[in-house]
């Protein structure tokens with residue numbers, strides 16, 4: 001057997017490798033086994049490594065910068081993507097206030113927050129709940145929350161996919177949460193399968209009438225605008241897209257997950273409504289999944305551009321009358337249509353009406369005014385497959401060759417290692 005064949009056999013003998021084949025002089029393509037990339041029934045080793053990468057990132061953030069911050073406003077890690085400078089404190093306080101309002105909408109009694117971090121939300125909400133369980137992959141964050149001794153709070157080290165673990169179940173003390181909260185966490189997820197597993201489990205766990213809130217994630221439908229906003233030209237924007245390590249998805253993917261749940265779920269997609277024009281306000285959104293909520297009658301719809309005179313006054317009057325959707329509202333932060341309006345101005349005109357500022361599921365640069373209950377998830381049109389940027393594929397493309405080179409060095413120390421590439425595909429399976 002030639003040395004080349006011996007090398008390929010040695011590569012294929014690694015337990016994470018399904019197949020390896022020669023691709024030219026010095027190149028070998030490697031295909032990982034499906035189990036190494038799986039989330040269920042057991043977490044694959046490459047998925048585990050991806051999660052560990054993010055837990056190390058946050059462990060470092062909380063250790064290095066968290067120590068000097070006020071306990072109830074530890075903003076370490078909250079930096080602008082273009083300058084790397086901390087985001088303004090007032091902006092972050094408004095971001096927190098809006099999210100706290102969103103959680104309070106459901107008056108939850110038992111909250112399970114996955115990825116609670118330093119407790120920006122937990123510290124403001126726990127006193128209103130009977131029980132608040134916060135989990136995070138960062139030990140530093142969890143230790144600090146425990147040391148704070150907050151009433152009704154249990155904090156524990158667990159990853160989001162461990163939602164059904166004995167530790168989390170014990171912390172809930174037999175209660176089913178009426179709110180499962182994942183705020184600004186999904187960007188660390190490896191991809192669709194992980195999000196699907198976590199959200200499906202959360203939808204199973206939450207009590208009837210309860211809500212799963214997937215908050216503060218970057219909308220995949222706005223990803224190109226985001227890169228172009230950060231960078232002066234198309235080339236730099238493309239580089240930014242290629243280097244993006246965060247998981248970005250479309251809210252319609254959450255609708256697809258919710259439509260498979262064992263109970264009826266409705267979905268409400270919310271625009272961010274902070275006053276400052278930042279990447280958080282422009283490109284992120286919140287999704288509320290209502291489980292077994294009374295299905296609301298489909299509201300009649302009015303198109304923004306057909307409203308005459310003072311549109312905001314007209315919208316307010318419609319919202320006060322209830323059950324009316326106003327749609328097709330250009331988001332002035334993303335669209336230079338002269339009829340555009342900023343989300344915070346829309347929110348201000350709706351105060352006290354019970355209506356919310358939603359995002360159009362099919363046109364994320366358009367706003368809607370609608371009731372907070374949302375639409376049945378099964379009725380959301382999946383007419384175009386929701387796009388998502390899955391970081392796991394990129395991680396595997398980098399990490400698997402490292403692992404295989406180490407393996408080769410051990411079993412064939414004298415062989416010249418080939419150039420390794422992971423088999424192509426959006427998800428390398």
Ligand SMILES: C[S@@+](CC[C@H](N)C(=O)[O-])C[C@H]1O[C@@H](n2cnc3c(N)ncnc32)[C@H](O)[C@@H]1O
Nearest residue numbers: 058115116117120137138159160183184185188
């Ligand atoms: C940006 S912070 C958000 C914290 C908090 N939810 C908030 O809104 O202020 C993200 C947190 O998610 C945690 N995290 C990352 N990946 C996670 C995972 N797979 N499971 C649970 N927590 C995770 C990080 O350790 C970090 O504390």
